[in-house]
Amino acid sequence: xxxxxxxxxxxxxxxxxxxxxxxxxxxxxxxxxxxxxxxxxxxxxxxxxxxxxxxxxxxxxxxxxxxxxxxxxxxxxxxxxxxxxxxxxxxxxxxxxxxxxxxxxxxxxxxxxxxxxxxxxxxxxxxxxxxxxxxxxxxxxxxxxxxxxxxxxxxxxxxxxxxxxxxxxxxxxxxxxxxxxxxxxxxxxxxxxxxxxxxxxxxx
Numbered sequence: 001x002x003x004x005x006x007x008x009x010x011x012x013x014x015x016x017x018x019x020x021x022x023x024x025x026x027x028x029x030x031x032x033x034x035x036x037x038x039x040x041x042x043x044x045x046x047x048x049x050x051x052x053x054x055x056x057x058x059x060x061x062x063x064x065x066x067x068x069x070x071x072x073x074x075x076x077x078x079x080x081x082x083x084x085x086x087x088x089x090x091x092x093x094x095x096x097x098x099x100x101x102x103x104x105x106x107x108x109x110x111x112x113x114x115x116x117x118x119x120x121x122x123x124x125x126x127x128x129x130x131x132x133x134x135x136x137x138x139x140x141x142x143x144x145x146x147x148x149x150x151x152x153x154x155x156x157x158x159x160x161x162x163x164x165x166x167x168x169x170x171x172x173x174x175x176x177x178x179x180x181x182x183x184x185x186x187x188x189x190x191x192x193x194x195x196x197x198x199x200x201x202x203x204x
Contacts, residue, residue, distance in 0.1 A: 001147075007033035007161065008120075008151035009067065011144055018044055019065075025159060032164050035067040037144050050101070050125060058108065058129035063141045067148060068123040071163045072170040077121050082114045091115075091148040093126055093141060107131055118152040119167050 001012040006021035013019050019037035024030070024047055036043045039062045042054040051064045058064065070076060083095070096111035104110050104127065112125040126141045133141075154161045162169035 004035070004037070006035075007069070008153065008155055008165070009033055009035050009069065010147075010149050011035060011037055011065075011067075012147040013037055013144060014140070017140075017144060020044060022047060023161075030160065032071060033069040033161075035148070036065070038062065038064040039140065040064070049123075051127065052103070055104075055108070055127055058127070060129045061134065061137055062129035063133075063137050063144075064127040065141060065144055066123075066125050066127070068125075069164045070121045070123060071173075072119045072121050072165065072167045074167050074171065077116050077119060077167060079114065082116050082121065085115050085117050087117055087150065087152060089117075091124070091145045093124070093138075093145050096124070096126070101125060101127075109133060117150050118165075120150060120152060120165055122150070 001014060002017070003010060003012050004019045004021055007023055009021050011019065017037055017039055018041045019035070021033060021035045023033045031047070031049060034049055036046065036051060038051065038054060040054055040058065042057055043051055043064060046052065046054040049068045050066050054064055076082075085091070093111050093113075096113040098109070098111050101110045101112060107130065109128045109131050110125055112123070115122045115124055124145070126145070128137055128141075152165065154165050160173050163173040164170070
């Protein structure tokens with residue numbers, strides 16, 4: 001098994017699986033921590049949340065696991081569709097929904113669920129290379145997902161990473177990012193957009 005880890009997320013990959021944990025943080029743009037694991041090496045070149053490019057070349061037996069750490073905004077963390085887990089609970093896709101994901105055609109399929117661990121919020125989605133995944137593909141996905149572990153403490157504080165671990169930090173950071181984005185875009189805003197911003201952010 002090969003361990004991939006980063007940003008308080010990790011998973012163990014069997015032989016024949018590829019993966020990485022990454023975060024693209026560039027100025028006001030932030031993907032948040034993302035864990036990718038797949039039976040196709042094309043996932044290693046794909047830095048989109050949900051492996052868009054890698055999904056385009058999936059073979060019938062291919063599996064792609066995407067675990068996306070979303071900002072811990074209170075309206076998201078407490079959403080009715082979010083399943084709560086404790087840090088030591090074993091991850092599974094047995095209780096995931098099969099509702100089709102946007103962009104998945106009739107020749108592929110997926111299962112998905114939202115999970116909160118403490119104040120961390122995750123979107124877990126597994127893509128399959130066929131509309132009716134084989135027992136081996138399902139078992140392979142479950143094997144990898146069951147090894148997922150997450151930490152509730154930022155490994156290296158700073159660089160706005162706290163918004164993915166704490167509700168209070170997420171609210172504060174998202175407000176500050178919103179103000180910075182407005183400062184960048186305000187000179188080009190219409191009167192209607194200016195009024196909308198003033199209503200949403202009365203303190204600037």
